[in-house]
Amino acid sequence: MEYMERQVVMRYDGTFAGLLCAAQEASRLTAVPHHRLDFKSQDEGEELFEEPLDIQTDLGLARQIWRKAAAQGYAAGLRTCFDAYCSDSPGKNNHTGRVLCAMLREAARAVGPCAAQHLARSKLMFLDNLNDPDILSVVTAARRCRNQAQKITGLIRFSELVDGLWYSAISPDCDVLPLIAPHFALRFASQRFMIHDLRRSTAIVHEPGAAWRILDGVFLPDGMQVSNLPCTEKEFLIREHWRRYFSSIAIEARRNPRLQASFMPKKYWAGLPEMCDNGILYTSRLPSKKEAL
Amino acid sequence: MTTTDKIAILADAAKYDASCSTSGSARKNTPGGLGTGAVAGICHAWATDGRCISLLKVLLSNVCAYDCAYCVNRRSNDVRRAAFEPEELVRLIVEFYRRNYIEGAFLSSGVIGCPDATMERLVHVARTLRTREHFNGYLHLKIIPGTSENLVLEAARWADRASVNIELPSSASLASLAPDKKPQAIFGPMRVLARASGFEPQFLPDASVAEDKKLPDAPLKLMSEPASLRPRSQQVYSSPVSSFDVQDSAGQNRSPFPRSVMEARQRRLRNPEAQRIPAGQTTQLVVGASPEPDATILTLAENLYLAFDVRRVYYSAFIPTGGDPRLPAVTRPPLVREHRLYQADWLFRFYGFKAQEILDPAHPFLDLSLDPKSSWALRNLAMFPVDINRADYWTLLRVPGIGPKSAARIVAARRSGSLRATSLPALGVVMHRARWFITVSGRLAADECEDIGTADTVGASRPAVESGISVRRWRFLDHPELLRRILVDPAFRHEPSFQPEFQWETG
Numbered sequence: 001m002e003y004m005e006r007q008v009v010m011r012y013d014g015t016f017a018g019l020l021c022a023a024q025e026a027s028r029l030t031a032v033p034h035h036r037l038d039f040k041s042q043d044e045g046e047e048l049f050e051e052p053l054d055i056q057t058d059l060g061l062a063r064q065i066w067r068k069a070a071a072q073g074y075a076a077g078l079r080t081c082f083d084a085y086c087s088d089s090p091g092k093n094n095h096t097g098r099v100l101c102a103m104l105r106e107a108a109r110a111v112g113p114c115a116a117q118h119l120a121r122s123k124l125m126f127l128d129n130l131n132d133p134d135i136l137s138v139v140t141a142a143r144r145c146r147n148q149a150q151k152i153t154g155l156i157r158f159s160e161l162v163d164g165l166w167y168s169a170i171s172p173d174c175d176v177l178p179l180i181a182p183h184f185a186l187r188f189a190s191q192r193f194m195i196h197d198l199r200r201s202t203a204i205v206h207e208p209g210a211a212w213r214i215l216d217g218v219f220l221p222d223g224m225q226v227s228n229l230p231c232t233e234k235e236f237l238i239r240e241h242w243r244r245y246f247s248s249i250a251i252e253a254r255r256n257p258r259l260q261a262s263f264m265p266k267k268y269w270a271g272l273p274e275m276c277d278n279g280i281l282y283t284s285r286l287p288s289k290k291e292a293l
Numbered sequence: 294m295t296t297t298d299k300i301a302i303l304a305d306a307a308k309y310d311a312s313c314s315t316s317g318s319a320r321k322n323t324p325g326g327l328g329t330g331a332v333a334g335i336c337h338a339w340a341t342d343g344r345c346i347s348l349l350k351v352l353l354s355n356v357c358a359y360d361c362a363y364c365v366n367r368r369s370n371d372v373r374r375a376a377f378e379p380e381e382l383v384r385l386i387v388e389f390y391r392r393n394y395i396e397g398a399f400l401s402s403g404v405i406g407c408p409d410a411t412m413e414r415l416v417h418v419a420r421t422l423r424t425r426e427h428f429n430g431y432l433h434l435k436i437i438p439g440t441s442e443n444l445v446l447e448a449a450r451w452a453d454r455a456s457v458n459i460e461l462p463s464s465a466s467l468a469s470l471a472p473d474k475k476p477q478a479i480f481g482p483m484r485v486l487a488r489a490s491g492f493e494p495q496f497l498p499d500a501s502v503a504e505d506k507k508l509p510d511a512p513l514k515l516m517s518e519p520a521s522l523r524p525r526s527q528q529v530y531s532s533p534v535s536s537f538d539v540q541d542s543a544g545q546n547r548s549p550f551p552r553s554v555m556e557a558r559q560r561r562l563r564n565p566e567a568q569r570i571p572a573g574q575t576t577q578l579v580v581g582a583s584p585e586p587d588a589t590i591l592t593l594a595e596n597l598y599l600a601f602d603v604r605r606v607y608y609s610a611f612i613p614t615g616g617d618p619r620l621p622a623v624t625r626p627p628l629v630r631e632h633r634l635y636q637a638d639w640l641f642r643f644y645g646f647k648a649q650e651i652l653d654p655a656h657p658f659l660d661l662s663l664d665p666k667s668s669w670a671l672r673n674l675a676m677f678p679v680d681i682n683r684a685d686y687w688t689l690l691r692v693p694g695i696g697p698k699s700a701a702r703i704v705a706a707r708r709s710g711s712l713r714a715t716s717l718p719a720l721g722v723v724m725h726r727a728r729w730f731i732t733v734s735g736r737l738a739a740d741e742c743e744d745i746g747t748a749d750t751v752g753a754s755r756p757a758v759e760s761g762i763s764v765r766r767w768r769f770l771d772h773p774e775l776l777r778r779i780l781v782d783p784a785f786r787h788e789p790s791f792q793p794e795f796q797w798e799t800g
Contacts, residue, residue: 068366128705131716154337154347159394184393187329189322191391238388244297248304249350250340253612253626259343265337274338 007038010097010181011052014041016085017062019093022055023100024065027108034105035134039097072107077127080142086175096141098134148172149179155268156184158193159281160235166193167267169226169281170271177214185212192285194218198226226271226281239279246274302375306355306366307401309614310458310577311607315347315396315431316346317572318453319565326427328390328397330453332565335396345457348433349389353414361471363460363582365614366403379399379418386422390430392413397431397453398422408478409441416444419451431572439478446569449489454572454604457482459597462590464584470619483601486574491562492602515649543566554598554641561602573604580634581611581627582620586657590646591637595648598641608634633659640666643697644690662781668695670730671773671780678732678770684713693780694727729769729776 010026012018019039020181024036040052069078081103084096130136158166170176177197181204184195188206195204196218203218220226269275270282316334324328336345354376357366365372373393377385382400389395405411415434422428433450436445442587448455457479461467539644565571576597578590594606610626637659640646651665653672660668670677670693679692681703689700699721706720708713715734718724731737769776 001664007483018559061614090307128702129709130702130706132709136719148331152334154335154393154396156393160392168393183329183331186322188327188391190325190327238392241297241300242389242392242394245300245304245349245351246338246340246346248301249346250342251308251612253342254342254344254610254628256343257341260339260341263339263345266377272338290592 007036008032009040009050009052009056010053011040011042013057014043015057016082016196017059018055018057019085019097020062020065020100021057023097023104024061025053025055026097027104030105032265034098034102037098037101041093041095044093069104069107072110074103074107077103077244080127081138083142083145083179084138086178087141087145089137090171090177091137092141095134096138097137102134138140145174145176146179148174149176151268152176153180153183155272156180156195157265157271157273157281159229160232162230164192166191167196167229168194168271169196169198171197171199173267175200175202177202180204181206181212181214196220236279239273243274243279296381299375299381300385300464300545302373303351303353303355303377306372306389306403307350307352307399309365309609309612310350310401310435311344311401311609312399312433312456312575312577312605313345313347313350314454314572314575314605317565317604318431319571320429320431320453321566322429323427326429327387328428328430330429330431330565330571331396337393337395348431349394349395349397351377351382351401353379353382353400353402353411353418354405355403355629356405357448359404359471359473361460361474362617362619363470363579363611363614367617369617370615379421382418383421383426386430387426387428390428395430395477397433399433399435401435403435404473408437409444410440411437412444412448416451417448419448423451430459433572434709436482436486438474442481443486445482446489448646449486449569452570454575455486455570456575456577457486459593460577460579461583462585463583464595466585470583483574483576483603486570487601489569490567490571490573490602491564495600553645553647554595555643555645556644557599558602573602575607576603577603577607577609579611580608580631581623584621585650586658587630587634587637587659588652590634591648591651594638595641595765606638609639617715629661630659633661633665637665640669640713645687663777664693666691667726667780671777673775674770674773678737679730680732680735681708681717682720682734683712689761692727692730694723694725694730696721726780729779 008026008029010022012022018041023040026032026034026039029037031114046052066078069075078100080097081100084092084099088097127135127139130139152170152172156168156170158168159189161167175194175197180195184193184204185206190208191206192208193204193206197203201218203215205215206212224230264272264275273279273281276282313336314334315330315336316332318330319332320328320330322329334347336347338346340346352366354374355366355372356374356376357364357368358368360369364370386395386398391399399413402411402415405414415437419432419434422432431454432452433454433456434448436448436457437454438457440448445455459479460474461470467474468474484494525699578594580590590608596607597603608631609632610628611620611623612626613620613623616622637646637648640651641648646666646669650669651659653660653668659665663671665800670691676688676691679688681689684756686700686704689695689703695703702720703712703717703722706716711734712720714728714736717727717733769779
């Protein structure tokens with residue numbers, strides 16, 4: 001019986017597709033309640049006496065799982081899990097994996113004559129049960145990620161480079177690129193642009209007429225930094241215009257820098273020409289307190 | 294004069310317009326075009342006054358023929374004047390937009406010559422952006438009071454949102470402070486805009502007649518137009534009136550609209566992909582430049598929401614711009630009053646309150662030290678406590694500290710099991726306000742808070758302590774005065790901690 005009390009560890013490769021496959025595998029272990037499941041990516045350390053189940057990532061299977069659950073009405077729930085997976089919340093793998101597993105179990109239970117009814121009830125309630133700590137963490141993490149994506153959507157600043165590329169560098173806490181890419185691809189459909197996540201060395205790349213892609217391992221060429229990119233002449237002029245507009249639009253009698261900083265935290269200032277000296281962007285942001293430790 | 298100088302002058306001249314929202318439009322990107330609308334709106338920066346910047350808010354020109362006392366651009370004010378070339382402005386908007394600095398533009402202008410000539414220039418810029426540059430970003434056009442119907446419709450065709458500013462909440466103030474503007478010139482374009490966005494302006498029957506009867510010697514002649522019995526085509530719709538009479542409002546003064554703003558808006562069609570002004574119209578009122586009380590302002594705002602389907606009413610604290618003798622001497626802008634008005638405005642639109650409920654019949658001004666919802670709760674303690682596990686959504690929404698989101702979460706979370714007081718902060722409930730007004734499965738939430746014992750040493754509840762009554766057994770709901778002091782006192786702001794603290798032995 002002691003064995004039954006132990007946590008069951010599912011080890012996957014760290015991608016969302018891997019997590020989906022792991023959750024699918026875990027949902028078949030019907031004897032294990034989902035709070036006794038642990039989800040770990042391969043780069044996390046192994047504990048003593050731990051016997052993880054290694055899960056093979058199968059992109060085709062992951063796609064199938066997603067489509068099936070989405071067709072059963074869990075599309076919003078899956079999306080929330082994905083957003084939580086993109087967040088920087090510490091226990092996100094575990095929480096997201098468990099919620100996905102519980103969701104797949106619910107979906108699998110919907111067979112027989114009352115299937116439709118059961119599904120309608122369960123998908124309605126699924127993410128509402130905020131008394132459940134896993135669901136609460138997933139919903140909170142997803143909200144944090146979405147909020148950050150929303151903020152960054154507004155705070156991205158493109159620079160026009162001499163080769164016609166519109167370049168923007170960010171270093172967000174959450175992995176927001178998949179969340180913001182569709183918005184920018186629609187809005188600047190006719191522009192060649194790149195949004196570079198300096199912290200993760202990933203980038204959204206968009207060419208007019210083609211679908212956007214997220215590339216891994218994107219680095220600036222040697223000797224080039226965000227502060228000395230080869231920008232066009234006009235770029236500096238427009239930045240100057242923008243800085244002038246920014247300072248003129250503030251009402252002195254209502255001055256409130258604390259309110260400003262609460263909406264636009266200092267961690268984002270490095271990429272904003274209006275907040276940098278002479279409109280020259282910082283090379284990178286200063287490390288936050290958490291990272292310095 | 295360089296473009297940079299013009300930006301400085303013309304942004305400075307436009308900054309007192311409070312409208313900044315970019316929501317409500319789902320304009321699609323056209324092939325080869327630039328930009329899209331974002332229905333939820335996007336903020337792109339925050340200025341040092343903490344207000345968001347999402348649009349390039351500039352005047353086409355700050356040369357103005359009018360002489361409105363509250364306005365920085367009035368013709369009698371000695372400021373530097375400038376004007377954009379239309380082409381210059383178009384380039385600026387496109388370049389800013391391509392760099393994701395802005396969501397679009399907010400174009401306004403001082404009155405050059407006549408209103409129609411000015412409006413023509415504004416429409417020209419909008420038309421150029423849409424047709425030649427294939428610009429699909431957000432455009433907010435200011436309609437100059439007195440513009441003819443054709444031009445208003447032309448503006449509605451290119452803009453995502455249009456607005457006419459009322460600025461002063463009564464015709465008396467308008468006559469004394471803005472002699473060039475007439476109520477007719479403001480409400481005419483608003484009516485056209487309402488129809489352009491698919492809403493037939495509501496007719497307020499006999500509002501002006503009732504007004505005259507009720508207020509025989511009112512200090513202010515409130516804004517009203519005669520509603521005549523002419524054929525419908527020529528009928529003059531009565532303008533929204535401030536029908537709230539502070540002195541004798543007790544029950545007799547019934548709103549011509551039985552529903553609250555929120556209920557009325559729930560049934561209205563909203564089409565973010567509409568051809569003409571998908572984001573509707575807004576307006577702005579200046580607060581503190583004229584003597585009207587909050588009662589007048591809020592009643593006017595409510596009527597604007599109901600009669601013209603205005604999407605937002607903005608309130609702008611009056612900031613003195615060069616001493617004009619017609620204005621009250623103000624040293625600091627009434628920011629707190631503006632904040633309370635916005636809170637009341639939110640109660641209209643998202644909480645189902647009516648102006649009559651928000652206003653205290655005894656005081657024409659809102660309480661500056663307490664938010665309007667808490668003030669309302671203190672006047673209506675009979676409906677409290679509310680039980681978290683039983684009350685419906687609408688009742689929950691009336692509890693101070695519970696908003697639309699947390700009320701919805703409470704209702705959703707209840708489906709899978711009853712709630713405890715400890716799980717409420719996680720749902721977004723602001724406990725330091727809510728706990729006095731709620732019960733959790735029959736127990737008063739305030740009774741469960743251990744830290745009331747520590748808080749009773751703080752000034753707010755001193756009378757209770759002095760009279761020897763234990764605070765924990767004190768029924769706050771019977772004592773609105775004491776409850777008010779607790780709600781105002783910052784010592785009670787911290788969230789109650791449910792974690793028992795152990796005294797660790799040292800040494």
